[in-house]
Amino acid sequence: MPPLPGFSDNPFRTRDDVLLAATSLLSALEPHKSPCGARIKLPTATGTGFDEISAQLEGYARPLWVVADLLSMNSESPSDAQSHAKLDLKSWICGLEAGVDPGSDSYWGELGDCDQRMVEMEPIAYALLTAPEIFFPSEQSKQQRLITWLRSINEHELPPSNWRWFRVLVNLALVRTCGVLYDEVKSIMDLDLALLDSFYLGGGWSSDGLWAKDKKQADYYSGSFAIQYAQLAYVRFAKEIDPERVERYISEARVFSETFWRYFDADGAAIPFGRSLTYRFAFAAFWSAAVTAEVSFDTYLEELGLVKGLILRHLRWWAQKTDIFNSDGTLNIGYTYPNMYMSEDYNSPQSVYWSLKTFSILALPAGHLFWTCEELPHPLATQSLSLxxxxxxxxxxxxxxxxxxxxxxxxxxxxxxxxxxxxxxxxxxxxxxxxxxxxxxxxxxxxxxxxxxxxxxxxxxxxxxxxxxxxxxxxxxxxxxxxxxxxxxxxxxxxxxxxxxxxxxxxxxxxxxxxxxxxxxxxxxxxxxxxxxxxxxxxxxxxxxxxxxxxxxxxxxxxxxxxxxxxxxxxxxxxxxxxxxxxxxxxxxxxxxxxxxxxxxxxxxxxxxxxxxxxxxxxxxxxxxxxxxxxxxxxxxxxxxxxxxxxxxxxxxxxxxxxxxxxxxxxxxxxxxxxxxxxxxxxxxxxxxxxxxxxxxxxxxxxxxxxxxxxxxxx
Missing domain, CATH: 2.70.98 (Beta-galactosidase; Chain A, domain 5)
Known part of the structure; x- marks a missing residue:
């Protein structure tokens, strides 16, 4: 497969490098947007266990892990806006309005129990929390349609797994951004959070669902893909309403970091284990979430340059894998090359953009210490191997x-x-x-x-x-x-x-x-x-x-x-x-x-x-x-x-x-x-x-x- 300019040739040393990579990944999606921006369908014919509308909703929602930060940057930094001026980022604003409008041809549809739409609500909630002035519409009728669609998640069953974080963050966005009273959603948030907290195994790790006789899973969903990432988003946006739990999640993130860094080799490669490995460079998303939540670490990662190195080396490792792209520059299903044998029943062509979670590090402005500090080598890179x-x-x-x-x-x-x-x-x-x-x-x-x-x-x-x-x-x-x-x-x-x-x-x-x-x-x-x-x-x-x-x-x-x-x-x-x-x-x-x-x-x-x-x-x-x-x-x-x-x-x-x-x-x-x-x-x-x-x-x-x-x- 051909390399993607801006990603495959990227040195991943500076903020501008990371911004260029994000822009390159998003640019490849431009030809595949629906007219109103509410859906994205890549030119690949494979299907999933869920419906096609949900699959195309994935294409819209998952890029929001970085689009929300890019749009927020536009309003704060003209130079940042210029760096990705060729991107039609406003299509995500229009797409949100159309996707929740039952009268639109691009309406995302009503929710059912354990519905894939619930998963895609999480990056939408992230966008509302990160850039509320951009994504929350000014017109009251549009506001109400958005609130109605998001609140419908409270009327349906969710599996007892990391999915409960989707509902927690949706309700948090409803409260912080959409004007819903906290008391109206607090009871269901409390139930979900209590269940999620029961997954805790110790050492900062949570299982994906209860560690039980028929299921013992502690994989990347425990960290970057879902639970730790969501906990750190909660740390960023729930300080006022739940300070005690926020402090506990900060403590858990610190303890988790003490072992999680070891899953990354000195050359940036992570150890693949568990499911959803087509999310690729989302392996490093925990580190991005921790830094944007201003969580500092102790022991091996006390210096911020060490965390910077973990993220950038990982991205550099993936930059060498040019077969992860289709001929049009979009990401394919697979790991280091296209591979449907390792894919999941829930992997649509658009699913792979969950990988953009790592790019949420772009929420940090250019003057932040993360970008100005020196990148440091892997903690074990210079260790002696003497007996x-x-x-x-x-x-x-x-x-x-x-x-x-x-x-x-x-x-x-x-x-x-x-x-x-x-x-x-x-x-x-x-x-x-x-x-x-x-x-x-x-x-x-x-x-x-x-x-x-x-x-x-x-x-x-x-x-x-x-x-x-x-x-x-x-x-x-x-x-x-x-x-x-x-x-x-x-x-x-x-x-x-x-x-x-x-x-x-x-x-x-x-x-x-x-x-x-x-x-x-x-x-x-x-x-x-x-x-x-x-x-x-x-x-x-x-x-x-x-x-x-x-x-x-x-x-x-x-x-x-x-x-x-x-x-x-x-x-x-x-x-x-x-x-x-x-x-x-x-x-x-x-x-x-x-x-x-x-x-x-x-x-x-x-x-x-x-x-x-x-x-x-x-x-x-x-x-x-x-x-x-x-x-x-x-x-x-x-x-x-x-x-x-x-x-x-x-x-x-x-x-x-x-x-x-x-x-x-x-x-x-x-x-x-x-x-x-x-x-x-x-x-x-x-x-x-x-x-x-x-x-x-x-x-x-x-x-x-x-x-x-x-x-x-x-x-």
């Missing part, structure tokens, strides 16, 4: 446990990713297993979504897949049970000395089939400084009465393209795991390709390196309980999944280890009897991002240094 035993630095300085989300963020130089154990939803979001229940998610390698039921179509990167019918059907990990965080003492040898390291671990279980007693408990151990590029999984299989089970443990999906654009070569399979061999030395000259053998496989491409290794035999002494390993055969293989399954790379390879358990039941007196012993296998997952700028020789050296340590639970 803890040598310099007494914290062994967890690049590892952070995010307990509310049941995740561990790993921010090593080699690779920025998270481990996840406790999230899932029974709501039928497309690819829900992939979006919430994989074992790892990466800012460099993202994750993959399925296109169909076969193994290659399921694209099972960074997860465990199980089959009970000799590979005819597969179940990917989902609905984790008994998720918890555990401290581990890791013991290993280095240079002839016995060393120990403290590490967190995530433990959870999973039952692939309710009709079977099969249960798999997985312990996830993050990367250790002793073995850069590696993290670890210990799987314990118990309770099955089946004759045979196959398990596939998979690493990160990685681009299968060579630096010249062709396919990666298949290189020697006769190389040693631990020492260089003549065949491997020959392969060194290639610098890229993929290798596979009995218990390991590795891919090196333009995206970095991704590998996996069966480490069970190296960990036998530290595995708990009586272990049955005689009935297990294991094989490393490179899986070629369907094209366009990965969010970042269109063509990928996935390194995997397949374990075949040949006897998963026993018989006594002619009857099947459950096996009480556990069958364990241990996996080492290896990954190095291209951004680490390591040579193939360095990567190969790290790969050959296979981990071996013992592990003991405590605390």
């Amino acid at each position: 803890v035993q040598e310099d007494n630095a914290s062994p967890l300085e690049r590892i952070e446990v995010v307990e509310p989300a049941m995740q561990i963020i790993c921010s090593r130089k080699e690779h920025h990713f998270l481990l996840s154990a406790g999230q899932f939803t029974k709501k039928t979001h497309k690819a829900r297993e992939a979006k919430y229940s994989k074992l790892a998610y990466s800012s460099a390698f993202a994750f993959s979504v399925p296109t169909g039921p076969s193994l290659a179509q399921s694209a099972p990167d960074s997860t465990l897949s199980v089959s009970e019918d000799d590979g005819e059907t597969w179940r990917a990990r989902w609905e984790p049970l008994e998720a918890r965080i555990q401290r581990m003492k890791i013991s290993f040898e280095m240079n002839g000395k016995g060393l120990t390291e403290d590490s967190p671990a995530l433990i959870s279980a999973w039952q692939p089939w309710r009709s079977s007693g099969l249960k798999i408990e997985t312990t996830l151990v993050p990367s250790l400084e002793r073995w850069p590029g590696w993290h670890f999984r210990i799987h314990k299989v118990t309770g099955s009465t089946m004759q045979a089970v196959q398990c596939i443990d998979a690493g990160f999906a990685i681009s299968s393209q060579s630096r010249k654009g062709g396919n990666l070569p298949v290189l020697s399979t006769t190389w040693s795991l631990n020492t260089g061999s003549e065949a491997e030395e020959t392969d060194e000259l290639a610098g890229e390709g993929f290798w596979q053998e009995e218990a390991a496989c590795l891919v090196i491409s333009d995206a970095g390196a991704s590998g996996i290794c069966d480490l069970t035999d190296r960990f036998k002494q530290s595995l708990p309980g009586r272990q049955r390993t005689h009935n297990r055969s294991s094989k490393g293989s490179i899986l070629k999944p369907d094209a366009n399954t990965n969010l970042i790379a269109q063509r990928t390879l996935i390194p995997t280890i397949q374990h075949d358990f040949m006897e998963m039941r026993t018989r006594e007196n002619g009857e099947d009897v459950n096996i009480e012993e556990a069958a364990c296998f241990v996996t080492g997952v290896f990954a190095v991002a291209a951004s680490a700028k390591l040579s193939p020789e360095e990567i190969r050296r790290m790969w050959r240094d296979k981990p071996m340590f013992s592990m003991e639970r405590y605390r």
